[in-house]
Amino acid sequence: MSQAPTHDRLMIYGAYGYTGELIAREAVARGMAPVLAGRNEQKTGALAQELSVEARVFDLDKDAISGQLADIDVVIHCAGPFSATAPPMIAACLASQTHYLDITGEIEVFEHLFAQHEAAVAAGVVLCSGAGFDVVPTDCVAARLVEEMPEAQHLALGFDTRSGLSPGTAKTTVEGLAGGGKIRRDGRIETVKLAAQTRRIDFGDGEKAAMTIPWGDVATAYHSTGIPNISVFMPMSPKRITQVQRLNLIRPVLGFGPVQNFLKKRAGQVQGPDQSTREKRPTHVWGEATDANGGTCTARIKVANGYTVTRDASLALAQRLLEQAPAGGAYTPSRLAGWRFVESLPGSQPMTISRV
Template sequence: MNNKQILIYGAYGYTGELIARQAVAKGLKPILAGRSAAKLQPLANELSLPAIAASLDDEEALAHALKDVAVVIHCAGPFSATAEPMMRACIANGTHYQDITGEMSVYQMAHGMDAEARDAGVVLCPGTGFDVIPTDCLAAALHKEMNSATHLTLGFDSDSGLSPGTAKTSIESLGVGGAVRRNGKIEVTPHGELTRKINFGRGEKFAVAIPWGDVATAYYSTEIPNIEVYIPMSPRRAKKMQKLNAFRWLLRMKWVQNWMKGKVDEKVRGPSESQRSQQQTWVWGEVRNDRRGERRVGRVVTANGYDVTVHGSLAVLEHLLSYTGNGGYFTPSKLCGHELVEKLPGSGAIKMSID
């Protein structure tokens, strides 16, 4: 495994640095890469690793960076802007691609590049972090439990804080709205429109549907045509979200987006190691076939989202380093099996019930 080159792009970001440090702890020697040499070199020096500064809009520099690289872990967001050039560079250079995005548009883009990747023998597997390993694996396990399911609902309850990158991704969705899948098609919904009560694993809570990545990926994993994803939220906050619907036009404007993202740069820092060690995540899912009156519920408890991202991305990396299968687009569960989440540090077993 260690004689195959791996590259972490965006290694000086909050999550990219966590992944780089854990890779070294596992005995790996990744190449660290990113746009800024000044930000990259201090970490590379500290970890005694090679570093390459390369802009994603420089095809020649990217091709040089990817020479003899077997797998890329792409950590530089916003992925709506950065994923496509890296995926295309990986396809052109025969390098397997994975990233830690939660952006639905990236999953759709990668799915649309399936044929190109398959012809090149390259795996495209975006979403190898908390977005979307736990929910995707639970969705696949629930589908195995009830392969006749027509409806899939997923959700998670977490106390984890936001990293700067995750906060900026959330800002991008404010001007768009929510999203669900209906009869196989993704539909945009108003903020806060869909609510229900869910016991994620630590008591029943009021919850609101959000435009989580599984609206795309769980369909690719299971082909279940109706999908929703929920998080707990107070009714008061849900009403505030609903009020945002009148201003979605404003929240889409570039200057507003840039202003809000600037505030993130000023104020948001990722959770510390001690904070992460005290945080768990409760992941819940439900499949139904209403015509048959059938329902199953699944739950799994994981570590906090950032530790899941670190260990999950490296687990997929190790799988790809010894991978001999076909290229193409994959979800994490399609590539590694739904058991992947259970193998991560801090995770329990997936448990099924009919409650």
């Protein structure tokens, strides 16, 4: 089996986006010297010059990527929409034997990555999507729950956050509306109505109304745990849940190009939370495993703001790969670093477990 070359070099692609810039600045603050890359020459160059690191400008097509990763050990891919950008970057990483991380939460991207497992094994390359808030905390909760209840047949996960959205996250949310809700039933991912399931949940900050969302764990938690039935929840006021459910009536229209373009233009005007807001708004993460007899096991953990988690988790996983990468293959975050990884992140409290 071929082995990935060792250059001890990190590339952050999409470094001038909201989250990419957070990661780039923190990497430099930690004494790293990442290569900052992206499609926009002016934005990439300006940030790299400010941080006194190397800049590379290239598009994500086969000819443009060729040779750009030859001396790179690990890529943190931050340029969305990942449904369009992840496949060519993954292919380039496999060709150049460069380990790959991204910060997506898109189910289709996770499924594409898992389909590359054999190619990654052959290349000696680690592929891991969801190396940020999507899906590190929830994935680690899932892994902890299956350790406690290996016979679980149903898994519910969720999070309660008051953090605002970055432009990229807002655009991804717009894309997801037309695709409907997603759950995993009997091992298969199924499309369901938006807000198809509702229930009241105490995520760790008091009981609240919640609805199902098409979150990345519908894909990843199955690979981390083998539990065949998975759904993901987030809190929402009853009024907002009703509004989301009404979107099911016009969901086909939401997929039309002009409608998507209009909504994405509006989403692009969103401003991501500033440092003060991030520091004041941590996240409560929750999970519940249920066995065939109705027994339940619940896990909760309080972590930092989602964007702070993404910054710290992606860099910690990159550092892990730079220092001692495991055998090549497609990984989930908990498979790559263990469920305790989430507890090691700045701002995280110990995970609590209760069983009924």
